Amino acid sequence: MTSAEPLRREELLEVLRTRWQATYDLQLVQRRGRLYLHVMWGYLEQQSFPLTPQAFEEHLEELVGSLNGLGVAAQVRHWLQTTTDKPRLGKALSLPLELPAGRASEFML
Structure with missing residues (x-):
């Protein structure tokens, strides 16, 4: 897979499971005029996780669409594959x- 290709939901699921043996939740967060991708500490395999598998996949599909629309697929792909950190409670x-350039103003309110 080349870094210029759009992200896919299946790719994100595979990277999460391969890297951390868990399907961690991903969230886009806006703070102080910046946009961040967070890998949360909650994961699909937890008994207390609030989403069903289907709702989680729908959430990821929406997130992937946003990331691809923002033009950050390669950045996200590289970071997820190379970060040495792990989400903790x-x-x-x-x-x-x-x-x-120009994408931030389209997304930020």
Whole structure:
């Protein structure tokens, strides 16, 4: 898979499971005019996880669409494959997204 290709939901699921043996939740977070991708500490295989497998896949599909629309697929792919950190209870992993010129204003409110 080349870094220029769009992300796919299946790819994200595979990377999460391969890297951390768990399907961690991913969230886009806006803070102080910046956009971040968070790998949360909650994961699909937890008994207390609030989403059903189908709802989680729908959530990921929407997230993938946003990431691809923002033009950050290669950045996210590289970071997920190379980060040495792991989500821990109460501490998400955080990737500050470097948005292409003009994309930030389209997304930020």
